[in-house]
Amino acid sequence: MAKKLKVALVHDYLAEFGGAERVLEALHEVFPEAPVYTAFLDKQRLGAHWQRMQDWDIRQSWLSKIPFHQQLFSPLRIFAPQYFRSFDLSEYDLVISSTNAYFAKAVKVPNGKHLCYCHTPSRSLWGYTTMSDWQKNPLTKFFGILINHYLRVVDYYLAQDVDLFIANSKETQKRIKKFYRRDSKVIYPPVNIPAKISEKSFKKSKKDSEVSARNSIKYYLYVNRLALAKHPELAIEVCNQLKLPLKIVGEGKLRGRLEEMAGPTIEFLGHVADEELPALYSGARALIYPVEDEDFGIVPVEAMGYGVPVIAHASGGPLETVLDGKTGTLFSHLTTEDLKKAIEKFQKSKFSRANIHQFASKFSKKRFQAEISILH
Numbered sequence: 001m002a003k004k005l006k007v008a009l010v011h012d013y014l015a016e017f018g019g020a021e022r023v024l025e026a027l028h029e030v031f032p033e034a035p036v037y038t039a040f041l042d043k044q045r046l047g048a049h050w051q052r053m054q055d056w057d058i059r060q061s062w063l064s065k066i067p068f069h070q071q072l073f074s075p076l077r078i079f080a081p082q083y084f085r086s087f088d089l090s091e092y093d094l095v096i097s098s099t100n101a102y103f104a105k106a107v108k109v110p111n112g113k114h115l116c117y118c119h120t121p122s123r124s125l126w127g128y129t130t131m132s133d134w135q136k137n138p139l140t141k142f143f144g145i146l147i148n149h150y151l152r153v154v155d156y157y158l159a160q161d162v163d164l165f166i167a168n169s170k171e172t173q174k175r176i177k178k179f180y181r182r183d184s185k186v187i188y189p190p191v192n193i194p195a196k197i198s199e200k201s202f203k204k205s206k207k208d209s210e211v212s213a214r215n216s217i218k219y220y221l222y223v224n225r226l227a228l229a230k231h232p233e234l235a236i237e238v239c240n241q242l243k244l245p246l247k248i249v250g251e252g253k254l255r256g257r258l259e260e261m262a263g264p265t266i267e268f269l270g271h272v273a274d275e276e277l278p279a280l281y282s283g284a285r286a287l288i289y290p291v292e293d294e295d296f297g298i299v300p301v302e303a304m305g306y307g308v309p310v311i312a313h314a315s316g317g318p319l320e321t322v323l324d325g326k327t328g329t330l331f332s333h334l335t336t337e338d339l340k341k342a343i344e345k346f347q348k349s350k351f352s353r354a355n356i357h358q359f360a361s362k363f364s365k366k367r368f369q370a371e372i373s374i375l376h
Contacts, residue, residue: 007034008092012102015042017049019189019298020119024098026190030369039083039102040064062086078147081106081154094376106158115375116162120172120295121179125152129229129292156180169296169317190365191298193305197357219245221284223299226252231290236262237336238343281306286346292334294318304360307353311342327356
């Protein structure tokens with residue numbers, strides 16, 4: 001009788017529920033008995049999402065014993081490799097780390113195989129736009145540059161201990177090759193795609209389900225964090241100029257400033273529960289996604305799962321998921337003028353909601369779990 005594989009999962013930290021955590025959840029469904037090792041867990045910040053993982057075997061690092069670690073985890077990231085090195089994983093045959101910026105890949109796997117699902121090499125270390133403008137403050141800029149220089153060296157050497165890198169996109173695959181000099185296998189992350197979309201969500205104007213962007217669907221949609229790298233201000237500025245209705249889903253430090261610049265056609269919905277998103281997607285004219293150098297981008301694919309076209313910046317992951325003229329419209333420069341032209345181009349185009357949904361289906365959770373399962 002074959003020995004049952006003993007598996008552990010490792011994740012940077014559990015303090016929010018975004019794309020990386022959805023990947024972890026899908027991995028846990030494949031390996032439900034696997035413990036989850038993480039730097040720390042913050043139930044309060046997870047909010048209602050904590051219920052999704054409250055029955056998991058979650059094991060925190062010694063960081064969780066430091067007072068006020070929930071507030072200090074970012075400045076303390078210089079010690080993050082040590083948090084993960086301290087875990088004893090000698091009993092496991094397979095360890096899958098899920099990592100972005102907090103060094104979960106630093107774990108030692110002495111008697112098993114280590115697969116690293118890399119959402120991206122850390123954006124702050126390797127020169128990509130981050131959620132906050134940490135270089136604006138001279139003090140944080142000075143110490144940040146010093147710490148980042150040290151951590152870049154550490155990050156490179158830790159990457160050499162991984163047995164196999166799994167990239168969440170071809171864009172991330174290129175970054176892994178560039179910064180770590182490592183090959184990787186692309187497995188796109190899991191996206192919740194409905195098996196089918198209702199006839200109502202097609203808003204048919206013709207028998208072939210083609211819909212004009214000027215039909216009865218009322219609003220544009222923005223779904224993302226309200227953060228620098230996501231450029232929500234561009235969506236607001238352009239919709240102000242064109243007097244287009246825009247619904248904004250998401251929270252972030254920029255919300256106050258964005259509300260001040262928003263005109264009467266802009267509506268802030270804040271955090272929206274997962275069960276409420278399908279109706280918002282289905283009723284949207286298009287998703288506006290002005291994100292800079294996205295790693296993969298689950299939101300555009302999620303929107304396309306409901307047959308919704310996407311207007312996206314032509315960089316990073318959307319170059320792989322948004323087919324210009326077929327599933328959406330791409331624009332080249334992160335300027336109000338370029339986004340305005342893209343929306344005007346979109347308004348003159350026609351898209352098949354059925355075809356968009358069909359294309360998005362190849363990014364399903366079922367496909368992700370099947371591709372992960374065959375690796376071990």
